Structure formats: C-alpha cells, structure tokens
Amino acid sequence: MIDNNKQFLSQQLLWIGISLGISLAISFLLPFPLSLPVIIVVFILLSYYIRNRAMKKMGMAGSVFGGNGSSVSYYCMSCGTKHNQSSCPKCGSKMKRVGS
Numbered sequence: 001m002i003d004n005n006k007q008f009l010s011q012q013l014l015w016i017g018i019s020l021g022i023s024l025a026i027s028f029l030l031p032f033p034l035s036l037p038v039i040i041v042v043f044i045l046l047s048y049y050i051r052n053r054a055m056k057k058m059g060m061a062g063s064v065f066g067g068n069g070s071s072v073s074y075y076c077m078s079c080g081t082k083h084n085q086s087s088c089p090k091c092g093s094k095m096k097r098v099g100s
C-alpha cells in the first residue's frame with residue numbers, strides 16, 4: 001500500500017509538472033489576458049483526464065482483487081442461473097459452464 005501511495009504521489013507530481021509546462025508554453029505563445037482562460041480550460045481538461053485514468057486504474061485493481069474478470073460469467077449447467085460462485089446459489093449444483 002505504501003509503494004502504491006508513493007507511485008500515486010510521484011505520478012501526481014509528474015502531472016503537476018506537465019500542466020505547469022503546458023501553462024508556461026501557453027503563456028509564451030499567447031499574450032497574458034488571452035493565455036489565462038486557455039490555461040484554466042487546459043487545467044480542467046487535464047484534471048478530468050487524470051481522474052478518468054485513476055478511475056480506470058482503480059477499476060482494473062478491483063477486478064484483479066475480485067478474482068473473476070467482469071467479461072467472464074458462469075452459468076449453472078442444470079438450471080442456467082448466472083453466478084460466479086463455486087456452486088449454484090439456486091440449486092447447489094457445482095457443474096457450470098463459461099459464458100459471456
């Protein structure tokens with residue numbers, strides 16, 4: 001967990017550096033009153049992008065810890081109930097097949 005936090009922190013620092021570089025580049029390219037709204041828009045877009053990336057990573061981690069991937073489901077061989085347990089919650093049969 002500590003390593004994950006460190007990685008997260010260094011990634012945050014990297015993103016801060018990238019956004020600072022972008023804002024510097026914009027302020028060089030555009031005169032001051034024009035550059036300000038552009039920098040704000042870029043910051044908002046970047047923060048949305050970073051949040052989406054973090055959400056995707058958390059989702060991936062969740063599926064890894066959950067065991068079975070969300071794309072694979074199991075169906076009971078005797079009653080056809082969709083479940084991801086070792087035995088069917090409806091009829092208790094341990095026979096199951098993989099479906100999508």
Ligand SMILES: [Zn+2]
Nearest residue numbers: 076079088091
């Ligand atoms: Zn069943």
